Amino acid sequence: MKPTELRVALFSGNYNYVRDGANQALNLLVGHLLAQGAAVRIYSPTTATPAFAPIGDLVSVPALALPGERGEYKIGLGLRARTRRDLADFAPNIIHVSAPDMLGHAALTYARRRGIASVASLHTRFETYLRYYGVGFAEPMIERLLKRFYNRADRVLVPSPSIRTLLHQWGVTTGIAIWSRGIDHDRFHPTRRSLDWRRSLGIADDEIALGFLGRLVKEKGLGIFADVTAELRRRGVRHKVLVVGKGPAQSWFAEQAPGAVFAGFQSGDELGRAVASMDIFFNPSVTETFGNVTTEAMAAGVPVVAARATGAVDLIADGVDGYLVAPTDVAGYADAIERIVADSDLMRRLGESGHAKAASYRWDTANQAVLDTYLDLMKNRARCPS
Structure with a gap:
């Protein structure tokens, strides 16, 4: 089968209404598939x-907003009649689901x-969010439910070897392939660093900008981040917390990390400037499957301190291009x-070591691996029809 014979129906819980690493x-991926x-x-x-x-062509499905402080997210209400008719008219030969x-x-069924x-x-x-x-x-x-979900698919795509190991530990027996991630190397580069931009935020040239990048939600490890900065203050380690991003936990985090500078949401080249203007990137999250923000910091030449958890362990060689620390070890961080x-x-x-390693992460290579997985799956089904 050729790429031009593929008809892919992609199901997403959030394709573009809130920006995050997954929907980016x-x-x-869709852009790559269309180009092929x-x-x-x-x-x-x-x-x-x-x-x-x-x-690509986006079809809206019926959904309800999540309750509580995460109301910006929606949950699709399965496949209603209108969606089924549209799906039947499209006549896909591959269905790709990106959220359990x-x-x-319903799409897997x-x-x-x-x-x-x-x-x-x-x-x-x-x-991990539940904790x-x-x-x-x-x-x-939840792990048992996820095991059942991924075992219902013909093939599973994960972003890192550590996540493949995790699924095997859960008991997922479906074939697993790696869909890594890429970086915009023009945007995330050491030359994007700007002392003028730092000064505009009140960060002195001789201050260490300890950076956070991402949505401000508790599951990103904000509590540990705040505890570590408190320990640094207790030790007299001069630093300024630089927060890039926004989210529902911003007010809470501002109280927990007094003196932090909030640069707000950044995108495009402004995001590249913000990341390169950090001195250390600190990522204590244990919810990552890959860690796009970690590779972006590495590409920008910023040393990383991260939780020894899925995603980060695939990216960082401890003591070579950053440090890995037990997830809740405040003193270790x-x-x-x-x-x-x-x-x-x-x-x-x-920083130099991380920048060199990050050079291998390319979107074209990563997305071609998904296309190759589709084609291999179709070839196997043609050889061994069910």
């Missing part, structure tokens, strides 16, 4: 005020009942950051 990857001649149609909840214009929600389950090839990609460690909202006891149950602050040569070496 999905949009870039494949037909693609996307089914996702939408909003009247999307975060960015979608790549009601819509994703649709594929299985009609003998359509199916692929599920994993983007977020949803099971940040007081219901961590339910994590094993502070030791690593203090070590870098105290040694400018070490800071430079770590």
